[in-house]
Amino acid sequence: MKKTQWQGWGPGEQAEQHYLIQPRTLAGGGDVRHVSEFLRASGWRDRSKTGGPLDLESPDRTVRIAYDPYVLPGGWTIHGRADGANGEWSAHLGRQAPVEIVAGLTDALTRPLTAHAPNVWAPLQEQTWHTRFEGxxxxxxxxxxxxxxxxxxxxxxxxxxxxxxxxxxxxxWTATLTPNTPMHLVQALSAELASPGPVMRPRGRVPTSAQIRTWSVSVRPSELSAWQQARITAARAATWARNSAPSTRPRTSARPHTPSGGVGNRR
Structure with a gap:
């Protein structure tokens, strides 16, 4: 292993204070690279201008993802153009949407559809969220x-x-998605939204809120680098596997699931 790749290994490395935060929904935005580096490793094109907002495009050029912190209200914009199976759709997530939740949706854009019908509400109900009709x-x-x-x-x-x-x-934070957003993407977002697992933020990046719980942990820079690299490596491996073994299954469009009752610097 090259020393230049893993700076900080060794007995002289100093641990840094971080915090685990629950619920993850109130942890604040986090490091944008959690989203962007995974997409780059999955073959997405970086169309960002130097010093400008993040701008990434999917390999098939059907989806664009932008993150702009320089305007109000700012945040994430995900836009899918119409193709033979789906209509145009978009999603907008505020700047304080945790990157782990944003990645629930964006990571799903890199994976093939499964044969299972999506159910947006199932991950929420599994975590005892209260579901109901209001009008x-x-x-x-x-x-x-x-x-x-x-x-x-x-x-x-x-x-x-x-x-x-x-x-x-x-x-x-809030997020809005057009009703024709592919249901498997909405389900992936809801699964991360409902996840009970904490997320980690460095000291100085912990929101001031009476509704969060925090635990202090000491983390070495090399540990953070290893965790980040593992995520990138997994994306590259999945991309290589997809490109090496073309699918023989025809492309399908997931139908919306509705509840019973008829409701349908480098970043």
């Missing part, structure tokens, strides 16, 4: 009441997916 809208709320997933209608009757989290001090 025409179908809503799932986290056990602590700080996070939600909704299939809702605006005053004009336009349907959308709406999700996010907010503490009692008003800190948090």
């Amino acid at each position: 025409k809208d179908y809503i799932a709320t986290s056990p602590d009441g700080t996070a939600w997933m909704q299939y809702r209608h605006d005053p004009d009757g336009q349907a959308m997916w709406w999700t996010g989290a907010q503490d009692k001090q008003g800190n948090g």
